[in-house]
Amino acid sequence: MELILDKNKKREHLYLEVFHYYRELIMEKKLPPGSRMPSLRKCSQELKLSRTTIENAYLQLAAEGYIISKAQSGYYVTDIADRQHTSVRKTEKHAQTPCRFDFASSGVDRESFRFDLWRRYIKSALRQDERLLSYGEPQGEADLRDTLADYVRERRNVLCSGEDIVIGAGIQSLLHILCPLLDQRRTVSFPNSSFVQGSTVFHDYGFQVDYRNKDCDIIYVSPAHMTKWGDIMPVSRRLELVNYSAAHGSLVIEDDFENEFVYLQKPTPSLFGLAGGQNVVYLGTFSRLLLPSIRISFMVLPPELSALYRKKADQYNQTASKAEQIALCQFIRDGHLAAQTRKLKRLYSVKLKALRSAVREVFGKDSQIQTGAAGTSLALTLSTTLTWQELQKKAQTNGLRLQLLREAPGKITLILSCSSMPVADFVPACKLLKNISQIQN
Amino acid sequence: MELILDKNKKREHLYLEVFHYYRELIMEKKLPPGSRMPSLRKCSQELKLSRTTIENAYLQLAAEGYIISKAQSGYYVTDIADRQHTSVRKTEKHAQTPCRFDFASSGVDRESFRFDLWRRYIKSALRQDERLLSYGEPQGEADLRDTLADYVRERRNVLCSGEDIVIGAGIQSLLHILCPLLDQRRTVSFPNSSFVQGSTVFHDYGFQVDYRNKDCDIIYVSPAHMTKWGDIMPVSRRLELVNYSAAHGSLVIEDDFENEFVYLQKPTPSLFGLAGGQNVVYLGTFSRLLLPSIRISFMVLPPELSALYRKKADQYNQTASKAEQIALCQFIRDGHLAAQTRKLKRLYSVKLKALRSAVREVFGKDSQIQTGAAGTSLALTLSTTLTWQELQKKAQTNGLRLQLLREAPGKITLILSCSSMPVADFVPACKLLKNISQIQN
Numbered sequence: 001m002e003l004i005l006d007k008n009k010k011r012e013h014l015y016l017e018v019f020h021y022y023r024e025l026i027m028e029k030k031l032p033p034g035s036r037m038p039s040l041r042k043c044s045q046e047l048k049l050s051r052t053t054i055e056n057a058y059l060q061l062a063a064e065g066y067i068i069s070k071a072q073s074g075y076y077v078t079d080i081a082d083r084q085h086t087s088v089r090k091t092e093k094h095a096q097t098p099c100r101f102d103f104a105s106s107g108v109d110r111e112s113f114r115f116d117l118w119r120r121y122i123k124s125a126l127r128q129d130e131r132l133l134s135y136g137e138p139q140g141e142a143d144l145r146d147t148l149a150d151y152v153r154e155r156r157n158v159l160c161s162g163e164d165i166v167i168g169a170g171i172q173s174l175l176h177i178l179c180p181l182l183d184q185r186r187t188v189s190f191p192n193s194s195f196v197q198g199s200t201v202f203h204d205y206g207f208q209v210d211y212r213n214k215d216c217d218i219i220y221v222s223p224a225h226m227t228k229w230g231d232i233m234p235v236s237r238r239l240e241l242v243n244y245s246a247a248h249g250s251l252v253i254e255d256d257f258e259n260e261f262v263y264l265q266k267p268t269p270s271l272f273g274l275a276g277g278q279n280v281v282y283l284g285t286f287s288r289l290l291l292p293s294i295r296i297s298f299m300v301l302p303p304e305l306s307a308l309y310r311k312k313a314d315q316y317n318q319t320a321s322k323a324e325q326i327a328l329c330q331f332i333r334d335g336h337l338a339a340q341t342r343k344l345k346r347l348y349s350v351k352l353k354a355l356r357s358a359v360r361e362v363f364g365k366d367s368q369i370q371t372g373a374a375g376t377s378l379a380l381t382l383s384t385t386l387t388w389q390e391l392q393k394k395a396q397t398n399g400l401r402l403q404l405l406r407e408a409p410g411k412i413t414l415i416l417s418c419s420s421m422p423v424a425d426f427v428p429a430c431k432l433l434k435n436i437s438q439i440q441n
Numbered sequence: 442m443e444l445i446l447d448k449n450k451k452r453e454h455l456y457l458e459v460f461h462y463y464r465e466l467i468m469e470k471k472l473p474p475g476s477r478m479p480s481l482r483k484c485s486q487e488l489k490l491s492r493t494t495i496e497n498a499y500l501q502l503a504a505e506g507y508i509i510s511k512a513q514s515g516y517y518v519t520d521i522a523d524r525q526h527t528s529v530r531k532t533e534k535h536a537q538t539p540c541r542f543d544f545a546s547s548g549v550d551r552e553s554f555r556f557d558l559w560r561r562y563i564k565s566a567l568r569q570d571e572r573l574l575s576y577g578e579p580q581g582e583a584d585l586r587d588t589l590a591d592y593v594r595e596r597r598n599v600l601c602s603g604e605d606i607v608i609g610a611g612i613q614s615l616l617h618i619l620c621p622l623l624d625q626r627r628t629v630s631f632p633n634s635s636f637v638q639g640s641t642v643f644h645d646y647g648f649q650v651d652y653r654n655k656d657c658d659i660i661y662v663s664p665a666h667m668t669k670w671g672d673i674m675p676v677s678r679r680l681e682l683v684n685y686s687a688a689h690g691s692l693v694i695e696d697d698f699e700n701e702f703v704y705l706q707k708p709t710p711s712l713f714g715l716a717g718g719q720n721v722v723y724l725g726t727f728s729r730l731l732l733p734s735i736r737i738s739f740m741v742l743p744p745e746l747s748a749l750y751r752k753k754a755d756q757y758n759q760t761a762s763k764a765e766q767i768a769l770c771q772f773i774r775d776g777h778l779a780a781q782t783r784k785l786k787r788l789y790s791v792k793l794k795a796l797r798s799a800v801r802e803v804f805g806k807d808s809q810i811q812t813g814a815a816g817t818s819l820a821l822t823l824s825t826t827l828t829w830q831e832l833q834k835k836a837q838t839n840g841l842r843l844q845l846l847r848e849a850p851g852k853i854t855l856i857l858s859c860s861s862m863p864v865a866d867f868v869p870a871c872k873l874l875k876n877i878s879q880i881q882n
Contacts, residue, residue, distance in 0.1 A: 130551075169614070315641040
């Protein structure tokens with residue numbers, strides 16, 4: 001094998017030819033592993049090329065693992081030709097027991113989602129070739145924003161126009177746009193430490209994150225999801241919060257997560273509505289109503305922030321899929337979101353009751369249950385000699401997924417979610433949980 | 442009012458004419474709120490147009506809220522004409538002349554994208570009900586990450602595993618995760634001020650943003666897109682940069698934007714490869730290869746950052762659509778991305794040459810053209826007595842979209858993109874540009 005060079009080519013190419021030449025020699029083991037490469041000087045003389053060209057070729061060979069440089073000694077061929085068949089490590093697949101019963105899921109009930117219908121809307125959206133050939137509007141598609149404005153006005157008394165709405169792929173994407181607009185403010189309060197995704201973004205932007213501190217510059221709340229077992233904020237507290245924050249000039253961020261699943265009373269009014277649209281940012285998402293894998297959330301900005309945002313709008317790209325935005329817009333307009341919400345609310349209300357019965361039946365008086373007015377979960381406190389780590393390990397081995405709320409000596413409190421588990425599994429899943437929690441370690 | 446159609450126009454326009462025709466009837470209440478639209482069949486007979494054309498027009502009317510579909514019954518006019526003057530302002534529709542020639546688009550060539558194929562992959566992804574019922578992996582779907590690792594190893598010498606890859610909805614979503622990992626570093630250098638979306642994120646996180654300053658802690662570069670007219674970074678400069686940054690402990694962020702469209706020489710090696718995967722973050726995106734509306738980008742993290750990221754991975758939600766990730770994974774595995782890349786590269790190379798010829802033909806010696814080795818644009822400097830604002834206004838009135846590079850007394854330099862404009866429009870578009878630039882104000 002010989003290196004034949006076309007000297008008329010531009011200089012950038014030469015080094016690549018040298019590179020390819022040596023790569024072949026190495027892979028065919030004509031230059032075997034461990035052998036020393038010719039020195040730069042010698043090689044440059046032999047091939048009648050500049051030292052720089054040779055050096056570039058060697059650097060590239062080194063970069064791709066064909067040779068390795070040893071200080072004060074030169075370059076040596078690696079064992080890459082031998083390693084040829086051991087591929088670069090693949091992403092680890094955890095060899096776990098498959099999950100039989102999932103109490104920790106925040107997915108949707110598999111029977112509840114009309115895949116056929118959603119597919120039809122996506123298909124129709126994908127037919128709008130012209131629209132899909134361009135980038136989306138940074139703020140989100142205008143027709144979806146208008147539709148969302150109608151939606152939150154009707155359902156949550158949030159009075160706004162499509163101009164005040166920003167669409168994004170999930171709450172975090174929206175907070176990434178919101179936080180830089182709030183640079184006059186330095187402290188933020190969350191109700192507790194459980195919404196890590198939210199507090200992380202504020203922390204990343206240098207905000208001081210605190211909990212239950214109403215004197216912060218920003219108050220982040222989820223009024224329909226105050227606890228993991230579905231406590232909601234009563235109207236009196238909502239009014240108090242709105243008035244207090246207005247008096248103290250603090251901004252409320254209202255994450256209206258799961259407001260659709262408030263069962264035991266009429267849906268409570270939104271903070272945004274109670275505050276007359278002043279000093280409240282409203283956040284909404286469709287993850288619990290449609291598919292969690294559809295990443296579309298939105299925020300409604302109060303007037304000053306809306307004006308501020310529009311000045312910067314072009315600096316941020318839209319994150320949500322345009323096809324999914326087009327599909328969702330038509331899906332809402334045709335009334336399917338409202339229908340899906342009614343259906344899920346009924347379904348989860350029934351399932352949550354069934355889960356409570358199953359827990360009572362299986363655990364009897366050994367258990368302490370906490371339930372709220374909303375959501376898809378309850379809290380169960382177990383008496384057990386196991387630690388959480390021990391219990392979790394046993395659960396994994398038995399194909400049971402659990403979610404810890406808190407641990408105390410002799411007691412473990414779990415959050416049991418009914419959302420994606422079929423009702424028929426409630427009793428067997430509870431029995432399995434009881435069994436493993438009573439085994440001595 | 443009667444619909445008079447110019448049958449010689451391209452089919453894309455016909456449905457828009459039907460759309461405008463009905464919109465006017467609706468807004469003037471000649472079709473009053475609540476009235477039923479003619480059936481597709483009847484309308485298609487009357488107007489002597491295909492059902493598809495009518496259906497597209499109706500879908501557009503529905504998308505903009507003029508009509509609404511009722512199941513098994515047809516389309517009905519909404520009360521949009523009444524709501525016209527009600528208080529809630531709708532998202533402003535800029536009453537502009539429709540764009541005839543778009544020199545500013547970064548969309549893809551409409552002929553180049555196989556919608557039918559992509560639709561098939563999305564359809565197939567949407568059939569994976571089980572997978573879509575849960576949230577996606579925060580880091581991105583594992584199979585797509587493994588596929589991307591193979592892809593960048595083969596095409597860009599980027600040696601990594603799927604574990605080092607993070608997927609996100611666009612480069613900004615990735616920078617929102619990357620920046621907080623870099624909190625030891627305070628300064629970042631961009632090649633120029635044109636990538637506002639990138640510098641904004643760093644600025645939002647409190648980094649000091651500078652330009653062409655190689656002594657910054659972070660160097661952000663797009664080696665295949667150094668200028669808007671397609672200059673690329675030569676290999677010698679790449680090596681210099683990699684060596685300098687390694688010696689000074691700075692991190693290089695390599696945004697490999699448009700590396701697929703390097704025509705005039707072999708694709709140059711990636712900085713990530715040249716540096717042996719140390720101290721370089723590699724960013725890739727599919728916006729220019731597939732549809733800009735598909736929001737999937739990825740970053741390859743070097744070992745230390747990859748380890749750091751995995752500790753925080755659960756704090757960030759995935760932003761890219763799961764269905765689109767599943768579709769893209771299979772699309773790449775079946776070789777369609779490689780085929781699409783080859784096709785686009787050929788196409789854009791030919792189109793760019795054609796655009797250059799058209800500019801020379803129309804502007805002759807009055808023009809100064811700059812072209813590079815890559816990309817889909819050229820720079821054209823015009824002698825004109827107009828200011829940019831005046832020229833832009835005239836262009837808008839005439840349905841021409843322009844993009845300014847820089848302005849000097851008596852001279853305006855524009856960036857003309859060939860990517861989404863059909864070749865047949867090049868000469869007429871240039872002629873129009875010449876005409877409006879020569880009119881005295």
